Amino acid sequence: MEDIKSHAAAGGLQLNSQHIPSLATTFNRLFAPIYAGGLLALFYYHVTSLLNSTSLGSFFISVSLFISDVVLAFMWATAQSFRMNPVRRREFPANLKKLLKKDSDFPAMDVFICTADPYKEPPMNVVNTALSVMTYDYPTSKISVYVSDDGGSAMTLFAFMEAARFAATWLPFCRKNDDVDRNPDAFFTSNHGSNSETEEIKMMYEKMRMKVENICEKGMVEDELLNGEERMTFDQWTISFTPQNHPTVIKVLLESTKNKDISGEALPNLIYVSREKSVTSHHNFKTGALNTLLRVSATMTNAPIILTLDCDTYSNDPQTPTRALCYFLDPKLEKNLGYIQFPQRFRGVSKHDIYSGELKHLFVINPVGMDGSLGPNYVGAGCFFVRRAFFGGPYSLEAPELFELGPNHVVEMSIQSQEVLNLAYLVASCDYENNTKWGFKLGFKYGSLVEDYFTGYRLLSEGWRSLFCNPKRAAFYGDVPITLLSVLNQTKRWCIGLLEVSFSKYNPITYGVKSIGLLMGLSYAHYASWPFWSIPVIVYSFLPQLALISGTQIFPKVWDAWFVVYILLFLGAYGQDLVEFIYVGGTFKKWWNDQRMWMIRSVSSFLFGCIELTLKSLGINPNFGFNVTSKAMDEEQNKRYKQELFEFGVFSPMFVPITTAAIVNLASFAGGLIKIWKSDGAWEHLFPQMLVTGFGVVNCLPVYGAMTLRNDEGKLPPELTFFSVSLALLLCSFATFFL
Ligand SMILES: O=c1ccn([C@@H]2O[C@H](COP(=O)(O)OP(=O)(O)O[C@H]3O[C@H](CO)[C@@H](O)[C@H](O)[C@H]3O)[C@@H](O)[C@H]2O)c(=O)[nH]1
Numbered sequence: 003m004e005d006i007k008s009h010a011a012a013g014g015l016q017l018n019s020q021h022i023p024s025l026a027t028t029f030n031r032l033f034a035p036i037y038a039g040g041l042l043a044l045f046y047y048h049v050t051s052l053l054n055s056t057s058l059g060s061f062f063i064s065v066s067l068f069i070s071d072v073v074l075a076f077m078w079a080t081a082q083s084f085r086m087n088p089v090r091r092r093e094f095p096a097n098l099k100k101l102l103k104k105d106s107d108f109p110a111m112d113v114f115i116c117t118a119d120p121y122k123e124p125p126m127n128v129v130n131t132a133l134s135v136m137t138y139d140y141p142t143s144k145i146s147v148y149v150s151d152d153g154g155s156a157m158t159l160f161a162f163m164e165a166a167r168f169a170a171t172w173l174p175f176c177r178k179n180d181d182v183d184r185n186p187d188a189f190f191t192s193n194h195g196s197n198s199e200t201e202e203i204k205m206m207y208e209k210m211r212m213k214v215e216n217i218c219e220k221g222m223v224e225d226e227l228l229n230g231e232e233r234m235t236f237d238q239w240t241i242s243f244t245p246q247n248h249p250t251v252i253k254v255l256l257e258s259t260k261n262k263d264i265s266g267e268a269l270p271n272l273i274y275v276s277r278e279k280s281v282t283s284h285h286n287f288k289t290g291a292l293n294t295l296l297r298v299s300a301t302m303t304n305a306p307i308i309l310t311l312d313c314d315t316y317s318n319d320p321q322t323p324t325r326a327l328c329y330f331l332d333p334k335l336e337k338n339l340g341y342i343q344f345p346q347r348f349r350g351v352s353k354h355d356i357y358s359g360e361l362k363h364l365f366v367i368n369p370v371g372m373d374g375s376l377g378p379n380y381v382g383a384g385c386f387f388v389r390r391a392f393f394g395g396p397y398s399l400e401a402p403e404l405f406e407l408g409p410n411h412v413v414e415m416s417i418q419s420q421e422v423l424n425l426a427y428l429v430a431s432c433d434y435e436n437n438t439k440w441g442f443k444l445g446f447k448y449g450s451l452v453e454d455y456f457t458g459y460r461l462l463s464e465g466w467r468s469l470f471c472n473p474k475r476a477a478f479y480g481d482v483p484i485t486l487l488s489v490l491n492q493t494k495r496w497c498i499g500l501l502e503v504s505f506s507k508y509n510p511i512t513y514g515v516k517s518i519g520l521l522m523g524l525s526y527a528h529y530a531s532w533p534f535w536s537i538p539v540i541v542y543s544f545l546p547q548l549a550l551i552s553g554t555q556i557f558p559k560v561w562d563a564w565f566v567v568y569i570l571l572f573l574g575a576y577g578q579d580l581v582e583f584i585y586v587g588g589t590f591k592k593w594w595n596d597q598r599m600w601m602i603r604s605v606s607s608f609l610f611g612c613i614e615l616t617l618k619s620l621g622i623n624p625n626f627g628f629n630v631t632s633k634a635m636d637e638e639q640n641k642r643y644k645q646e647l648f649e650f651g652v653f654s655p656m657f658v659p660i661t662t663a664a665i666v667n668l669a670s671f672a673g674g675l676i677k678i679w680k681s682d683g684a685w686e687h688l689f690p691q692m693l694v695t696g697f698g699v700v701n702c703l704p705v706y707g708a709m710t711l712r713n714d715e716g717k718l719p720p721e722l723t724f725f726s727v728s729l730a731l732l733l734c735s736f737a738t739f740f741l
């Protein structure tokens with residue numbers, strides 16, 4: 003890559019540009035100290051009310067409110083790191099074409115696709131993801147696609163065997179057509195006009211799809227579908243072969259130098275890898291899978307550039323790798339560019355995104371802010387790395403135990419040669435990593451269930467920087483979870499992973515600020531502290547309401563200047579959030595749902611995440627893991643999702659805080675109204691609490707609907723309503739005694 007860089011320098015070609023949104027930045031920089039002033043005033047008020055508390059009850063209330071506001075203020079302060087220094091970028095792929103004239107000028111690229119469960123992640127979707135990158139506008143012989151199957155599923159392998167055959171037709175078709183939709187499913191479902199060739203290929207695709215879905219329904223690959231050689235491959239799936247316990251399976255499905263498409267052009271390399279699993283050795287979930295792919299790909303192609311994808315995140319733009327090259331090959335950028343993150347974007351999101359699956363702050367707004375410092379965090383998919391970044395800092399190479407796995411090794415043998423395969427099998431075995439630096443100094447980093455967050459963080463600490471590339475046309479599309487429970491479980495997993503980082507020696511405040519500077523340290527601290535949002539949200543969902551029920555005033559009176567401080571702080575935070583959300587293309591309704599889901603995640607996922615991690619550290623429940631989010635489509639559930647109905651349906655403890663809060667808020671609001679109606683001056687004292695409670699009620703509207711009005715499978719199970727009502731009654735009676 004270095005020679006191309008010097009070439010670019012000589013030609014003076016501009017490959018990218020950056021722009022600082024100065025108006026917004028100036029506003030944010032001025033607004034921050036003003037808001038901070040408001041916070042200081044609030045804390046002055048808190049301290050005085052703490053000192054003046056007269057009873058145990060009022061002391062308890064004051065302390066709770068104080069702690070909640072400390073957490074909120076801390077989250078606000080850390081979030082300012084995203085606002086001080088934003089950068090937007092553009093790239094010019096057309097100029098790159100002037101630089102890279104021949105196929106051999108392009109650097110090779112290894113694409114990693116992870117899948118883990120053929121039932122939650124239908125093999126056909128994984129295949130479509132692979133096909134979407136195999137058809138990149140990039141020299142085919144330079145692309146190698148590695149599929150990691152942690153589910154060790156014969157069905158997934160079968161699907162890929164079919165895909166390898168289909169690719170021979172699909173690739174030349176895409177080249178000729180030059181349409182940007184290269185995921186067959188996306189292509190055929192959108193309207194592309196049709197001619198006889200398109201129809202023919204569509205038939206081929208449908209045939210393949212049906213064949214694959216058929217075996218998935220049966221749960222096995224039938225013998226008569228296979229030819230002799232294929233049968234030998236599937237013979238490895240013996241009776242004792244389970245997802246948790248099985249030997250390594252590596253199958254080269256396409257080899258670029260040997261396999262040609264129907265027009266005679268080379269096909270990309272396509273390799274299926276299911277690493278060895280044993281119940282007795284820990285496999286580190288996705289992180290372990292990625293490290294296996296790092297090693298296996300090193301033995302076969304060892305490309306200097308790596309793209310990581312989840313099984314559902316398909317490419318939506320064939321120009322994407324060239325966009326990444328506009329940075330990797332730019333001689334003006336420093337040598338320490340470690341990765342380029344594209345935003346995660348999603349298809350099939352409901353009209354107003356009821357579960358806030360788009361997570362605009364995480365995937366779009368905040369990365370722009372971090373890009374002005376050392377760069378965005380890694381979000382697990384849609385990220386181009388330089389391979390070298392996995393082997394120590396930019397100026398200090400950390401050599402792996404085998405030279406062949408290092409970034410400087412050049413592979414000269416065929417990827418199907420016995421020698422290469424032997425090595426590939428060796429490095430994919432389950433105890434290969436014992437007594438090596440993998441996961442600690444080499445590769446993706448172990449120690450957190452959010453391997454993406456943690457790995458990106460560690461790379462920046464080692465001296466790498468990253469970039470955020472956010473072209474207009476989405477580079478990738480993934481699936482959003484479409485039921486409330488899967489959203490909550492996903493966030494719970496993230497929460498556990500984030501807490502693991504908070505409580506490790508890599509805490510972003512102590513270790514981070516030192517190694518990556520104040521702003522970046524605060525950004526990472528902001529995420530690491532997500533779980534603590536549960537504290538203020540739970541307090542504000544219950545305390546003012548319960549106090550209202552017992553008629554206790556906990557906020558300043560309406561006419562009090564302190565009430566104005568409260569209102570301004572609330573409006574300031576919410577208003578700024580709304581503007582940012584709209585600015586990146588959000589709508590008011592999506593934003594409303596986003597703030598609601600923030601609360602729901604906080605009272606449920608974050609709370610349960612904290613509990614689970616505590617239980618684990620006490621040794622009570624040591625075996626939590628990576629619960630894979632389902633990407634399989636249940637027709638009925640999807641219908642309800644599209645109608646924007648909250649999906650409950652099952653009795654899950656995760657729902658209890660939400661439903662209980664809904665009931666308490668409603669009861670309290672009604673109780674408050676009665677109190678105000680009955681006694682003349684009461685509203686002055688209770689109005690602020692009525693405001694909080696009313697806000698709670700409006701946010702809970704879908705819950706009331708699910709409790710009472712609905713009759714579909716996704717409604718709240720009556721047992722759950724009963725349980726929550728009892729719990730709410732209990733809380734209310736406690737409140738009347740103690741508050
Ligand atoms: O043991 C495992 C578990 C999961 N996966 C794969 O990991 C990916 C992400 O899993 P998913 O269930 O989709 O998790 P999400 O929470 O939706 O994913 C987000 O959060 C993860 C970190 O928790 C990141 O790894 C992902 O890239 C990011 O999109 C999927 O392709 C899985 O197949 C494995 O390969 N092995």
Ligand SMILES: [Mn+2]
Nearest residue numbers: 312314480631
């Ligand atoms: Mn996912």
